[in-house]
Amino acid sequence: xxxLHESGPGLVKPSETLAxxxxxxxxxxxGYYWSWVRQAPGKGLEWIGQIYYSGSPKYNPSLGNRVxxxxxxxxxxxxxxLTSVTAADTAVYYCARAxxxxxYWGQGILVTVSS
Amino acid sequence: DxxxxxxxxxxxxxxxxxxTITCRASQTIYTYLDWYQQQVGEAPKLLIYAASNLQxxxxxxxxxxxxxxxxxxxxxxxxxxxxxxxxxxxxxxxPQTFGQGTRLEIK
Numbered sequence: 001x002x003x004l005h006e007s008g009p010g011l012v013k014p015s016e017t018l019a020x021x022x023x024x025x026x027x028x029x030x031g032y033y034w035s036w037v038r039q040a041p042g043k044g045l046e047w048i049g050q051i052y053y054s055g056s057p058k059y060n061p062s063l064g065n066r067v068x069x070x071x072x073x074x075x076x077x078x079x080x081x082l083t084s085v086t087a088a089d090t091a092v093y094y095c096a097r098a099x100x101x102x103x104y105w106g107q108g109i110l111v112t113v114s115s
Numbered sequence: 116d117x118x119x120x121x122x123x124x125x126x127x128x129x130x131x132x133x134x135t136i137t138c139r140a141s142q143t144i145y146t147y148l149d150w151y152q153q154q155v156g157e158a159p160k161l162l163i164y165a166a167s168n169l170q171x172x173x174x175x176x177x178x179x180x181x182x183x184x185x186x187x188x189x190x191x192x193x194x195x196x197x198x199x200x201x202x203x204x205x206x207x208x209x210p211q212t213f214g215q216g217t218r219l220e221i222k
Binding site (some may be wrong): 029035037044045046047049050058059060061088094098100101102105106107108 | 116149151153157158159160161164165168171202204206207209210211212213214215216
Protein backbone atom coordinates (compact mmCIF):
# COMPACT_ATOMS: atom_id res chain seq x y z
CA UNK A 1 0.00 0.00 0.00
CA UNK A 2 1.47 3.31 -1.10
CA UNK A 3 1.68 5.89 1.67
CA LEU A 4 2.68 9.54 1.48
CA HIS A 5 3.82 11.65 4.41
CA GLU A 6 4.41 15.39 4.37
CA SER A 7 6.93 16.89 6.75
CA GLY A 8 8.43 20.28 7.48
CA PRO A 9 7.99 23.34 9.67
CA GLY A 10 4.47 24.16 10.76
CA LEU A 11 5.31 27.83 11.22
CA VAL A 12 7.09 30.08 8.75
CA LYS A 13 7.76 33.80 9.08
CA PRO A 14 6.54 36.24 6.43
CA SER A 15 9.02 36.78 3.56
CA GLU A 16 10.82 33.52 4.37
CA THR A 17 10.79 30.21 2.44
CA LEU A 18 8.36 27.38 3.05
CA ALA A 19 10.06 24.02 2.51
CA UNK A 20 8.22 20.71 2.68
CA UNK A 21 9.13 17.11 1.94
CA UNK A 22 6.80 14.31 0.91
CA UNK A 23 8.17 10.85 1.63
CA UNK A 24 6.72 7.97 -0.35
CA UNK A 25 6.65 4.51 1.20
CA UNK A 26 5.21 1.20 0.06
CA UNK A 27 6.02 1.97 -3.56
CA UNK A 28 8.49 3.66 -5.85
CA UNK A 29 8.42 7.28 -6.82
CA UNK A 30 9.69 6.25 -10.25
CA GLY A 31 7.28 5.96 -13.13
CA TYR A 32 4.69 8.40 -11.81
CA TYR A 33 3.69 12.04 -11.72
CA TRP A 34 3.47 13.70 -8.30
CA SER A 35 1.49 16.75 -7.28
CA TRP A 36 1.23 19.32 -4.52
CA VAL A 37 -2.18 20.73 -3.58
CA ARG A 38 -3.02 23.18 -0.83
CA GLN A 39 -6.14 24.25 1.03
CA ALA A 40 -6.40 27.51 2.94
CA PRO A 41 -8.49 27.33 6.12
CA GLY A 42 -12.17 26.97 5.23
CA LYS A 43 -11.44 27.22 1.51
CA GLY A 44 -11.29 24.93 -1.51
CA LEU A 45 -8.44 23.01 -3.08
CA GLU A 46 -5.70 24.75 -5.06
CA TRP A 47 -3.31 22.93 -7.39
CA ILE A 48 0.25 24.07 -6.79
CA GLY A 49 2.10 22.01 -9.35
CA GLN A 50 3.15 18.63 -10.64
CA ILE A 51 6.37 16.85 -11.52
CA TYR A 52 7.27 13.62 -13.27
CA TYR A 53 9.70 11.37 -11.42
CA SER A 54 12.41 12.30 -13.92
CA GLY A 55 11.70 16.05 -13.79
CA SER A 56 9.79 18.52 -15.99
CA PRO A 57 7.76 20.34 -13.34
CA LYS A 58 4.68 22.38 -14.10
CA TYR A 59 3.48 25.12 -11.78
CA ASN A 60 0.40 27.17 -11.13
CA PRO A 61 1.05 30.62 -12.67
CA SER A 62 -0.84 32.19 -9.76
CA LEU A 63 2.25 31.50 -7.64
CA GLY A 64 4.54 33.30 -10.05
CA ASN A 65 8.16 32.24 -9.82
CA ARG A 66 7.98 31.55 -6.07
CA VAL A 67 7.45 27.79 -6.30
CA UNK A 68 9.87 24.96 -6.97
CA UNK A 69 9.02 21.25 -6.96
CA UNK A 70 11.74 18.63 -7.16
CA UNK A 71 12.13 14.87 -6.89
CA UNK A 72 14.87 12.78 -5.31
CA UNK A 73 14.46 9.23 -6.53
CA UNK A 74 17.32 7.98 -4.35
CA UNK A 75 15.40 9.06 -1.25
CA UNK A 76 11.97 8.29 -2.72
CA UNK A 77 10.70 11.73 -1.89
CA UNK A 78 9.59 14.98 -3.47
CA UNK A 79 10.00 18.50 -2.20
CA UNK A 80 8.16 21.79 -2.34
CA UNK A 81 9.72 25.20 -1.86
CA LEU A 82 7.70 28.40 -1.79
CA THR A 83 9.61 31.64 -1.37
CA SER A 84 8.59 35.05 -0.05
CA VAL A 85 5.58 33.68 1.81
CA THR A 86 2.77 35.83 3.16
CA ALA A 87 -0.23 35.14 5.34
CA ALA A 88 -2.11 34.15 2.15
CA ASP A 89 0.13 31.07 1.93
CA THR A 90 -1.23 29.72 5.22
CA ALA A 91 -2.82 26.41 4.30
CA VAL A 92 -2.80 22.66 4.64
CA TYR A 93 -0.35 21.35 2.07
CA TYR A 94 -0.90 17.93 0.52
CA CYS A 95 1.24 15.81 -1.74
CA ALA A 96 -0.44 13.27 -3.98
CA ARG A 97 0.38 10.72 -6.64
CA ALA A 98 -1.08 11.55 -10.03
CA UNK A 99 -2.11 8.34 -11.75
CA UNK A 100 -5.63 8.15 -13.16
CA UNK A 101 -6.52 11.01 -10.89
CA UNK A 102 -4.80 11.91 -7.65
CA UNK A 103 -5.09 8.42 -6.30
CA TYR A 104 -2.92 8.52 -3.17
CA TRP A 105 -2.69 11.50 -0.82
CA GLY A 106 -0.69 12.37 2.24
CA GLN A 107 -2.50 13.35 5.40
CA GLY A 108 -1.54 16.98 4.86
CA ILE A 109 0.52 19.41 6.91
CA LEU A 110 -0.72 22.74 8.20
CA VAL A 111 1.72 25.54 7.53
CA THR A 112 1.00 28.86 9.19
CA VAL A 113 2.73 32.02 8.03
CA SER A 114 3.10 34.36 10.97
CA SER A 115 5.76 36.39 12.74
CA ASP B 116 -6.58 28.87 -17.13
CA UNK B 117 -9.57 26.55 -17.42
CA UNK B 118 -12.30 27.54 -14.99
CA UNK B 119 -14.28 24.77 -13.32
CA UNK B 120 -17.72 25.67 -12.00
CA UNK B 121 -19.63 23.30 -9.76
CA UNK B 122 -23.31 23.49 -8.95
CA UNK B 123 -24.86 23.63 -6.55
CA UNK B 124 -22.40 25.04 -4.00
CA UNK B 125 -24.34 23.32 -1.25
CA UNK B 126 -27.02 20.70 -1.15
CA UNK B 127 -29.27 19.24 1.54
CA UNK B 128 -30.50 15.70 1.11
CA UNK B 129 -31.83 12.78 3.13
CA UNK B 130 -30.54 9.29 3.66
CA UNK B 131 -31.49 7.13 0.70
CA UNK B 132 -31.83 10.07 -1.70
CA UNK B 133 -30.26 10.27 -5.14
CA UNK B 134 -28.22 13.41 -5.74
CA THR B 135 -26.45 14.91 -8.73
CA ILE B 136 -23.61 17.41 -8.70
CA THR B 137 -22.64 19.21 -11.88
CA CYS B 138 -19.23 20.46 -13.00
CA ARG B 139 -18.77 22.69 -16.02
CA ALA B 140 -15.45 23.55 -17.66
CA SER B 141 -14.79 26.85 -19.41
CA GLN B 142 -13.45 24.96 -22.44
CA THR B 143 -13.37 21.40 -23.58
CA ILE B 144 -11.41 19.02 -21.38
CA TYR B 145 -12.56 15.86 -23.16
CA THR B 146 -12.77 13.35 -20.29
CA TYR B 147 -9.87 14.68 -18.23
CA LEU B 148 -12.12 15.13 -15.22
CA ASP B 149 -11.85 13.58 -11.77
CA TRP B 150 -14.09 13.72 -8.71
CA TYR B 151 -13.00 13.79 -5.06
CA GLN B 152 -14.74 13.51 -1.72
CA GLN B 153 -13.37 15.31 1.31
CA GLN B 154 -14.49 14.72 4.86
CA VAL B 155 -13.82 17.43 7.42
CA GLY B 156 -10.23 17.30 8.62
CA GLU B 157 -9.19 14.66 6.11
CA ALA B 158 -7.36 14.55 2.81
CA PRO B 159 -9.48 14.32 -0.34
CA LYS B 160 -10.29 10.87 -1.64
CA LEU B 161 -10.48 9.98 -5.33
CA LEU B 162 -13.93 8.70 -6.35
CA ILE B 163 -14.06 8.89 -10.14
CA TYR B 164 -11.27 9.33 -12.70
CA ALA B 165 -11.46 10.14 -16.39
CA ALA B 166 -15.06 11.29 -15.99
CA SER B 167 -16.70 7.93 -15.55
CA ASN B 168 -14.30 5.38 -14.09
CA LEU B 169 -14.92 4.25 -10.54
CA GLN B 170 -11.78 4.21 -8.42
CA UNK B 171 -10.99 0.87 -6.83
CA UNK B 172 -12.70 0.44 -3.49
CA UNK B 173 -15.30 3.15 -4.06
CA UNK B 174 -18.90 1.99 -3.63
CA UNK B 175 -20.90 1.49 -6.81
CA UNK B 176 -23.53 4.02 -5.69
CA UNK B 177 -21.09 6.66 -6.98
CA UNK B 178 -21.12 7.30 -10.70
CA UNK B 179 -19.73 9.87 -13.11
CA UNK B 180 -20.62 10.90 -16.63
CA UNK B 181 -19.97 13.56 -19.21
CA UNK B 182 -17.38 14.74 -21.69
CA UNK B 183 -16.29 17.98 -23.28
CA UNK B 184 -17.42 20.70 -20.90
CA UNK B 185 -20.27 19.21 -18.85
CA UNK B 186 -19.93 16.52 -16.22
CA UNK B 187 -22.01 15.03 -13.45
CA UNK B 188 -21.39 13.08 -10.28
CA UNK B 189 -24.34 11.02 -9.14
CA UNK B 190 -24.75 9.35 -5.78
CA UNK B 191 -27.61 6.92 -5.50
CA UNK B 192 -29.09 5.98 -2.14
CA UNK B 193 -27.16 8.36 0.14
CA UNK B 194 -25.43 6.80 3.12
CA UNK B 195 -24.35 8.62 6.32
CA UNK B 196 -20.69 8.58 5.28
CA UNK B 197 -21.52 10.37 2.00
CA UNK B 198 -22.19 13.71 3.67
CA UNK B 199 -19.01 15.58 2.78
CA UNK B 200 -17.64 18.11 0.31
CA UNK B 201 -17.13 17.09 -3.30
CA UNK B 202 -14.69 18.60 -5.79
CA UNK B 203 -14.14 18.14 -9.49
CA UNK B 204 -10.71 18.69 -11.06
CA UNK B 205 -9.57 18.92 -14.63
CA UNK B 206 -6.24 17.37 -15.57
CA UNK B 207 -6.32 18.40 -19.24
CA UNK B 208 -3.99 21.36 -18.90
CA UNK B 209 -1.92 23.18 -16.28
CA PRO B 210 -2.91 24.65 -13.93
CA GLN B 211 -5.05 21.61 -13.13
CA THR B 212 -7.90 23.54 -11.62
CA PHE B 213 -10.49 22.39 -9.11
CA GLY B 214 -14.11 23.37 -8.85
CA GLN B 215 -15.07 25.43 -5.83
CA GLY B 216 -16.65 22.44 -4.10
CA THR B 217 -20.14 21.22 -3.29
CA ARG B 218 -21.04 20.70 0.34
CA LEU B 219 -23.52 17.88 0.81
CA GLU B 220 -25.43 18.14 4.09
CA ILE B 221 -28.03 16.05 5.83
CA LYS B 222 -31.57 17.42 5.57
